[in-house]
Structure formats: structure tokens, C-alpha cells
Amino acid sequence: MRKPKIVILGAGYGGLMTATRLQKAVGMNEVEIQLVNKNDYHYETTWLHEASAGTLHHDRVRYDISSVIDRNKVEFIQGTVVEVNREEKKVILEEGELPYDYLVVAVGGESETFGIKGLKEYAFSIVNVNSARQIRDHIEYQFATYQAEEDKKEERLTIVVGGAGFTGIEFLGELGNRVPELCKEYDIDPHKVKIICVEAAPTVLPGFDPELVNYAVAQLEKKGVTFMIGTAVKEATETGIIVGKGEDEVEEIKTGTVVWAAGVRGNAIVEKSGFEAMRGRVKVQPDLRAPGHDDVFIIGDSSLVINEEINRPYPPTAQIAMQQGVTVAHNILALIRGKELETFVPDIKGTVCSLGHDDAIGVAFGKKMTGSTASFMKKVIDNRSLFMVGGPSLVLKKGKFNIF
Amino acid sequence: MRKPKIVILGAGYGGLMTATRLQKAVGMNEVEIQLVNKNDYHYETTWLHEASAGTLHHDRVRYDISSVIDRNKVEFIQGTVVEVNREEKKVILEEGELPYDYLVVAVGGESETFGIKGLKEYAFSIVNVNSARQIRDHIEYQFATYQAEEDKKEERLTIVVGGAGFTGIEFLGELGNRVPELCKEYDIDPHKVKIICVEAAPTVLPGFDPELVNYAVAQLEKKGVTFMIGTAVKEATETGIIVGKGEDEVEEIKTGTVVWAAGVRGNAIVEKSGFEAMRGRVKVQPDLRAPGHDDVFIIGDSSLVINEEINRPYPPTAQIAMQQGVTVAHNILALIRGKELETFVPDIKGTVCSLGHDDAIGVAFGKKMTGSTASFMKKVIDNRSLFMVGGPSLVLKKGKFNIF
Incomplete structure (x- = not known):
């Protein structure tokens, strides 16, 4: 009898959790499990703001996938997913094809630029180890160049962060620690450095307790951060960004560095594969399967789970992705063993x-x-x-x- | 009686040696000594290739001037020299003016680009701490960007060094050590990195013993360096450099990094101040004074001393600059005390x-x-x-x- 074949796409929080839970729960020859990931390492997405600011080395933020999987039970495949062929039940990789009986789509999210002009070309996003490392080096190179050039461009010492949500605020906190170190490293007067946060919403950290938000703003302002709240980014250019309050008050901020941290959407792979999605996120069934699919689970940043209490989606977090991994591992085995599937209930x-x-x-x-x-x-x-x-x-x- | 006033311009090898020798030799109230330097630190010019490659931190290459001068005898002035007014015996700084009785011009050299198009805009030079730090960060940023960008530009991993003289070769040696580390830091296959040295002369390290030159070339080739000897740099562009053997064989090398290490000239300040100079270097008298001047000594990279044995100038080295500093300190005191001036004889x-x-x-x-x-x-x-x-x-x- 052929063993059921489980393919897990992505070794982020959700995918890796699914794989490690499955390998503990299955017998030696019960199933075949393949874990596919672009890199041979997992990274802690929620720590990337530290690597981006340069306060934590990127090697501290990642670890080898091989160090946590049991090779007797899980086969790791380094590959890049192009799309899922749902009819033929196979995954198309850049490197080949993988048939599956059960599929877990845990491919993570992408930066959402909302079609704002110039962001893709001129702004950085904190999305993976590569981009974090590049942001760190970009900021350092701006400081070095400022100090080396004859006609000094003051805007090289201005860092603009788009978005005062979770990632934006955490990155600002790290920058507040890092800038004094950078000034020492590059012999630059700290008063010349500007850190500006631009947020379109009327508040920092929407959804957080106002007392805590006030504390955060005060602390970050002490570290040198200037907040421009209720201010939208209209466009990013080669020399800076254009922001505005409403249509009239439009202003250009000259800057050498724009980090866009204002939005996450689901993965384009999900849409490309024909799953019904909103901004790349699929509203999954209570058992975490994609609607209309018996054999495909979608978790993490590409899944949408509604918080019934407030009738709004839960924010895509590492915490939820990992809990989803636990549920998916259970539900796949339930399918194989003919048991009942459980409902996913986040425990925040x-x-x-x-x-x-x-x-x-x-x-x-x-x-x-x-x-x-x-x-x-x-x-x-x-x-x-x-x-x-x-x-x-x-x-x-x-x-x-x-x-x- | 007014104390004689000695002004020393530059705290490089020559200027700092003059200052420290003078402070040991003079009595407490015999003379007034002012040492002028752009930065409040001295750097070891001959170590800059290490800071540029990133094998030695730039803080290891410099030290505070205040740590080696005796403030009771030498006044340190942080300032930028514009020119010397010889008639009125004063130095014009960006920050003000300094009258002198005796002047030591030890302002160092500058990169010589021989009018090659694009070098000033697109090439780096290993000239001071600021430029070394920028080269280091530029190379790192190229590697980071290569790894982060979707359409990979292979030329980001190509480093071209113009010149196989002393600085060029020493920098290549450091790059040979540094590139494997960079590949590890940025997850890059070392085989993708190219280090190319372009030299117009028919040999590497002209003037060196051929047996030693062969050893150097073989060792650097083992470290991954490709030599293009007898090949001139014709132009630097935004995307690379154009090189040629003679007029016909012209070739473009695509590269993200060009480091120009093929020439040093004297300082433009020397010419601007009206001293007779060849490429910023003044052929000084045997006592190291500028011809026609009783009160101005010129040493280091802006001075020219002929090696009588071969009837060619000595190369401008740290060794000679420091020895000149010793002689100048002696000769200034001889002038003040009415003693005989000594002749400078390099001791290589x-x-x-x-x-x-x-x-x-x-x-x-x-x-x-x-x-x-x-x-x-x-x-x-x-x-x-x-x-x-x-x-x-x-x-x-x-x-x-x-x-x-």
C-alpha cells in the first residue's frame, strides 16, 4: 500500500511547526513528509527588525532547518514554489514538481505597498534575512558616505519609517538604540540624525491600549523619533518621500532611507494557484482547510481567521501561525487515520x-x-x-x- | 622678547614626528608650537588598505592626537588648511588665520587620477579613514544587495583595483583574506566573486625584485586575483570600467566597485599657495626647506627628494616622511638657536x-x-x-x- 504523501510549503513559524509536530506523531513508515523551503534555514520573522537595525546579527535570527527535523521522517527539499496545481494535486517548483496527497500552504506573507508610487523601487521592507541585512548595510553605507563626501547631503542621515504598526514601532525602538552606536562608528554628531515615522492612521499602534501607546510614543520620542501621525505616504522618489495630511498639505521629506513597514498581505502564490483570496489571504474553514478543498490546508500570513468576538480578522502573528501548525498536524493525521478533525481556536x-x-x-x-x-x-x-x-x-x- | 612661533600643518607621519620631536627638544618657554590637523586623530596611512578591505577596524588604524602631544608645549588646533600666504607669513584656515615664524607643510598627498574620465565620480580611493570606511561599507552593501535583489547583477560581486603598485597589491592581499568572510556573511558562493587588478605598466610592483614579484603574483592568484598587466584604465562609468591594451583592444569590465590605487600626488594646497611644484610635490633643498624660503619646510608626500644613486625621486613613504620630521625638528631649532642646519639623508x-x-x-x-x-x-x-x-x-x- 502506498504511503500518504504530505507536502509542506514553507519553513516559517507555521510550516516548521507542522513538520516538527507531525514527525513526533507519526510512526516510522506511516506517511511520507516533504518540507519545501527556499532557503536551507528558518528565520524568526518577528526578530527581523533587530537584524535590520543592526542590533542583532542576522545569524542570530536564523537556524538550519536540518537542525530541527528528523530526517528519518521528514525529507527537506530546498526549492522555490511557483504555484500549486490543485487539479493534478502537485506543486510546481522552479526546480521540478512534487505530487501530494495532503498539502500545507505556509508560504508566508509579502509586503503590501497599496499601489503607492515608487515604494517598490525606492523603499526597503523588513521581510526576510536578505532584506534585513541589506537595510542594515544601506544605513551604514549612508552614514559612511556622508562622512566621506565633500558636499555633504544631510538627508543621508534621515531615516523614514512608513507605518507605526507593530513592525514599524519595533524597528524604531531598535534604531533608537542603534543610532548612537552608528554615530560613534562614523564620527557623526548625533544631533544631525533624524528618525521620522509617518503613519496614515490617527494613532500609533492601532488596537493597543491608549495608555501603553502613550508610553511607547514618549519613550521613542526620547530616543529621537519624530512622529507624523495622520499623515499618508503619497509617493517615494529617488531623493525622498512625499507625504500629506489630506489632499492639500503635501510635503517632501528628503531622505536616503525609507523603510516601509505599513502592510503585510498574503503570498501571491496563493492567488496564482487559484485559491479565492483577499490580498493573498484565504478565509479558511474552522479546520484550516481551504474552502472547497479536502486536502489543502492554508496557515500563517496567507490565511484569514475571523475573531468572532469583534467580527474582524486576527492579525497575522507568529503566535497564531504556530498554533495553526499544531492544529494542522493533528487534522492531517485525523484525515489519514479516519478520525475527527478539530476546530482551530486561537489562544492569545x-x-x-x-x-x-x-x-x-x-x-x-x-x-x-x-x-x-x-x-x-x-x-x-x-x-x-x-x-x-x-x-x-x-x-x-x-x-x-x-x-x- | 616674543617667542618664535612654529606652525606645523598636518598630523600625518611627517607632521606628528616633527611635533613630538620638537616637544622633547625645546625648553618650556623657548618656542610656541601649533599643530593643525583636519581631524582630532592621526591615522596610519599605510594601514588604510586593511580598513578599506574590512580586515582591520578603522579605530585600530587611528589614535587621538592629544594622546601623543605634550599640551604644555604644543597647542593642537583642529582646522582645515585653505592655503599659505607666504608674503604675510600666515596660514589661512577655513576657521581663521595663523601667523608663523617657521612653517612645516606636512599636509600629505592626494589621489592622482591623471585626468582619466569618470574616476573622480565613480571610483574610490584609499586616502583617509573616511574613504576607507566607505569602501568597506560599499563592498558589503554590494554583496547584501546582490543577495536581496530579484534580478541579480553579477557585477556587484566584481571588484576592480586600478594599479598594481604598493597600495594596490596590499589591498588585493587583504581582499583575498576578506572575500571568503564576506561570502559567509552574505551566503554567497565564493566562485561568483571576481577580483581584478588592472595595471598599465608591464609589471606588478615596478622596482621590486622580480623573484619577489613572481611570488606575490602567484600568491595573490591563489587567493583569486586576476591580473591584467600592461592594460590601461581608459574610463570609469556608472556600470564599470573601460580598459585597453593599446588603442585597439578595448574592453568593458562590468563592476560595482572600482578602487583606484594607481597614483599619489602632492597636495593641491601646495600649488594653491604658490610653491613651485610638480604634481603638487616641491623639490626641496637638502635641508628640506622650500627653494627660496628661509622659513618654510615641506615634508612627506608633498615633498620631492632625489635619490642621487639612480637620479630618480624617492617614493613618498611613511618611513621617509618620519625621517624628514626628525630632520625638520632639528633644523628649526638650529635656525632659532643659530646653529648649522643638517642635510636630510634618507636611511631606507x-x-x-x-x-x-x-x-x-x-x-x-x-x-x-x-x-x-x-x-x-x-x-x-x-x-x-x-x-x-x-x-x-x-x-x-x-x-x-x-x-x-
Whole structure:
């Protein structure tokens, strides 16, 4: 009898969780599991703002996939997904084709530029190790060039962050720590550096408790961040960005660095493969299968799960992606073994937004917290995600222990 | 009675040596000494190729001027020299004016591009801490961008060095060590990186012993360097350089990085101030004064001293600049005290060209040497120049002790 074949696309939080849970739960010859990923490493997406600012080396943010999978049970395939052929039940890779009986689409999200002119050409996004490394080096190169050039362009020392959501705020927090180091490295007067955050919404961190938001804004302003709230990015150009409050008050900010952190959408692969999606996100069934599909699960940034309490989608987070991985591993085995599928219910344990390595805001166990308490909690959360995938040895290898 | 006022322009090898020798030799109230320098630090010009490649941090290449001067005897002025007004015996700075009785012009050299089109716009030069830091960051940013961009531009991984003289060869040696590290840092296959040296002369390191030259070429080729000898750089463009053997064989090399290391000339300040000069270098009298001037000494890269044995100028080196500093300190005091001036006689103790941190070629004490022996000798020379200016404490602070 042929063994059922499970193909998992993506080794991010959701995919890797699915793979490691499956390998624990299946017998030696029960199923065939293939895990496909572009790189041979997993990276912690929620830590990329640190690598981007240069406060944490990108090697600290990633680990080899081979270090957490059991090769007797999971075959790792390094490859780039082009699309899914749902009719023929196979995945088209740049490198070849993979047939499947059960498919887990965990391909992650993409930066959403909302069609704003020039962003794709002139702005950076914090999306993977490659882009994070490039942002870090770009900022350093701007500082070095400023110091080396005869006619100094002051805008090289201006960094604009588009978006005051989670990623934007966490990146600003790291920049606040990093800029003084950069000024020392490049012999630059810190007063010449400008960090500007442009946010179209009327508030920083929409959805967060206002008291915590006020704390965050005050702390970041102390670190030199200027907020332009209720201000939309209209266009990015070669020399800066054009922003405006409404149609009339339009202003150009000259800058050498624009980091766009204002939007995440699902993966284009999902749309290309013909799944019904909104901005690349598929509203999945309670058991996490794509509507109309018995054999395809979609999780992580490309899935949409509604929070019934407020009738709005849950934000795409690492926490939810990992919990989805646990449910998918259970449900695939239930299908194979003829058992009942379970419904995915997110269990939001807390949300902490860091403001640099020594400060944060958040809610955990129903309690608001700020400062070093919140920062400590953030590191606990970061280490927990390592623990869930790779156990204590991965935490020891990659965990955050700079706890004061 | 007014104290004689000595103004020293530049705190490079020559100027700093003059200042430290003078401060040892003069009585507490005998003279007034002012040392002018653009930065508040001295840098080791002969180590800049390491900072440029990224094999040695630029902070290891410089030290505070205040750490080696005696403030009771020497006043340090951070300023940028515009020109010397010889008639009125004063120095024009961007920040003001300084009258002098005795002047030491030790303002260093500049990169010489021989009017080759595009070099000023598109090529880097290894001339100071700022440019070295920028070259290092530029190369890193090219590697990062290559890895992050979708349509990969292979030329980002090509580094062209113009010139196979001393600086060019030493920089290539460091690149040979650095590129494997860069490939690791940016996940790049080392086989994709190209290092090309273009030299118009018919040989590498003209003037060096041919046996040593052959050794150097073989060692650098092993490290991945391709030599294009007898090949002139015709033009630098935004996307690369155009080179040619003679008029007919013209070729474009696509590259993201051109480092021009093929020429040093004297400082434009010298010409601007009306001293008779050839490419910014003044053929000084045997006592190192500028012809026709009783009170102006010119040393270092802006001075020209003829080697009578071969009737050609000595190459401008740190070794000679420092020896000139000793002579100038002596001669200024001789003028003040009514003693006889001495003639400058270079004492070439040896010449060692490094090929990376663990390899070199050279001649010292009349002996040819290669490999680790020569590399050891190079570090001895580097430490000696620290010793001569700042004594054992400066050697301990900034010296090179990575001796195997």
C-alpha cells in the first residue's frame, strides 16, 4: 500500500511547526513528509527588525532547518514554489514538481505597498534575512558616505519609517538604540540624525491600549523619533518621500532611507494557484482547510481567521501561525487515520511590542506592562517560539538571554 | 622678547614626528608650537588598505592626537588648511588665520587620477579613514544587495583595483583574506566573486625584485586575483570600467566597485599657495626647506627628494616622511638657536609589501624575504612607526600582535 504523501510549503513559524509536530506523531513508515523551503534555514520573522537595525546579527535570527527535523521522517527539499496545481494535486517548483496527497500552504506573507508610487523601487521592507541585512548595510553605507563626501547631503542621515504598526514601532525602538552606536562608528554628531515615522492612521499602534501607546510614543520620542501621525505616504522618489495630511498639505521629506513597514498581505502564490483570496489571504474553514478543498490546508500570513468576538480578522502573528501548525498536524493525521478533525481556536496568550532591547509595552495574562518587565516578557515569548519548534537545545543555541 | 612661533600643518607621519620631536627638544618657554590637523586623530596611512578591505577596524588604524602631544608645549588646533600666504607669513584656515615664524607643510598627498574620465565620480580611493570606511561599507552593501535583489547583477560581486603598485597589491592581499568572510556573511558562493587588478605598466610592483614579484603574483592568484598587466584604465562609468591594451583592444569590465590605487600626488594646497611644484610635490633643498624660503619646510608626500644613486625621486613613504620630521625638528631649532642646519639623508631600512595578514614580500637588512618571515617583519615595521611617535605605550595600545 502506498504511503500518504504530505507536502509542506514553507519553513516559517507555521510550516516548521507542522513538520516538527507531525514527525513526533507519526510512526516510522506511516506517511511520507516533504518540507519545501527556499532557503536551507528558518528565520524568526518577528526578530527581523533587530537584524535590520543592526542590533542583532542576522545569524542570530536564523537556524538550519536540518537542525530541527528528523530526517528519518521528514525529507527537506530546498526549492522555490511557483504555484500549486490543485487539479493534478502537485506543486510546481522552479526546480521540478512534487505530487501530494495532503498539502500545507505556509508560504508566508509579502509586503503590501497599496499601489503607492515608487515604494517598490525606492523603499526597503523588513521581510526576510536578505532584506534585513541589506537595510542594515544601506544605513551604514549612508552614514559612511556622508562622512566621506565633500558636499555633504544631510538627508543621508534621515531615516523614514512608513507605518507605526507593530513592525514599524519595533524597528524604531531598535534604531533608537542603534543610532548612537552608528554615530560613534562614523564620527557623526548625533544631533544631525533624524528618525521620522509617518503613519496614515490617527494613532500609533492601532488596537493597543491608549495608555501603553502613550508610553511607547514618549519613550521613542526620547530616543529621537519624530512622529507624523495622520499623515499618508503619497509617493517615494529617488531623493525622498512625499507625504500629506489630506489632499492639500503635501510635503517632501528628503531622505536616503525609507523603510516601509505599513502592510503585510498574503503570498501571491496563493492567488496564482487559484485559491479565492483577499490580498493573498484565504478565509479558511474552522479546520484550516481551504474552502472547497479536502486536502489543502492554508496557515500563517496567507490565511484569514475571523475573531468572532469583534467580527474582524486576527492579525497575522507568529503566535497564531504556530498554533495553526499544531492544529494542522493533528487534522492531517485525523484525515489519514479516519478520525475527527478539530476546530482551530486561537489562544492569545499576550502581545508585547518591544521598544528596543531594554524597553517594551504589552499585555500578558490580562495585565498591562511597560519597561523592563515587558521587555523581559518579550524575551520569554521569543525564546518560547524557539522552544516549541526545537526544544531546550534550540533555546540554548539561539535564545535571548541578555536579561538584566 | 616674543617667542618664535612654529606652525606645523598636518598630523600625518611627517607632521606628528616633527611635533613630538620638537616637544622633547625645546625648553618650556623657548618656542610656541601649533599643530593643525583636519581631524582630532592621526591615522596610519599605510594601514588604510586593511580598513578599506574590512580586515582591520578603522579605530585600530587611528589614535587621538592629544594622546601623543605634550599640551604644555604644543597647542593642537583642529582646522582645515585653505592655503599659505607666504608674503604675510600666515596660514589661512577655513576657521581663521595663523601667523608663523617657521612653517612645516606636512599636509600629505592626494589621489592622482591623471585626468582619466569618470574616476573622480565613480571610483574610490584609499586616502583617509573616511574613504576607507566607505569602501568597506560599499563592498558589503554590494554583496547584501546582490543577495536581496530579484534580478541579480553579477557585477556587484566584481571588484576592480586600478594599479598594481604598493597600495594596490596590499589591498588585493587583504581582499583575498576578506572575500571568503564576506561570502559567509552574505551566503554567497565564493566562485561568483571576481577580483581584478588592472595595471598599465608591464609589471606588478615596478622596482621590486622580480623573484619577489613572481611570488606575490602567484600568491595573490591563489587567493583569486586576476591580473591584467600592461592594460590601461581608459574610463570609469556608472556600470564599470573601460580598459585597453593599446588603442585597439578595448574592453568593458562590468563592476560595482572600482578602487583606484594607481597614483599619489602632492597636495593641491601646495600649488594653491604658490610653491613651485610638480604634481603638487616641491623639490626641496637638502635641508628640506622650500627653494627660496628661509622659513618654510615641506615634508612627506608633498615633498620631492632625489635619490642621487639612480637620479630618480624617492617614493613618498611613511618611513621617509618620519625621517624628514626628525630632520625638520632639528633644523628649526638650529635656525632659532643659530646653529648649522643638517642635510636630510634618507636611511631606507627595508621595504615590505604585505599580501594579507599572513603573507608578504620584502627586502630588509639587504635580504629578500617572503611568507611569514616577511609578514612578521611588516608588523615590526608597523609597530616601529607607532613607537617612534608615541613610545611603548602607543605600541601597546595600537600595535599589531597577531603574530603566529
